[in-house]
Amino acid sequence: MTPNGDFIVRYDKVHRLLAEGDFVLTVSEGVKHGVHSSFYDLFHVSNLKLVEHWDTTEAIPAQSQWKNNNGKF
DSSP: TTTOOOOOEEEEEEEEEEEETTTTEEEEEEETEEEEEEEEEEEEEETEEEEEEEEEEEEEEOGOOOOOSSOOO
16 A cells, blocks of 8 residues: 555456456456455446446465466466
């Protein structure tokens, strides 16, 4: 958080963008509070307006800590 209370989130790469009907899902990676993270954002759109948004964020561990070679994405 910055001194004025803002959250620090930076999206670096969008891996997937999926849409069906009124819903759009983005799967991205970037940095949240200095931690390499994954972002899943689900948007509900109605009448060309964003009406709902759900998200989840998870830290991406260093490659040396991965359980397999598949990676996060």
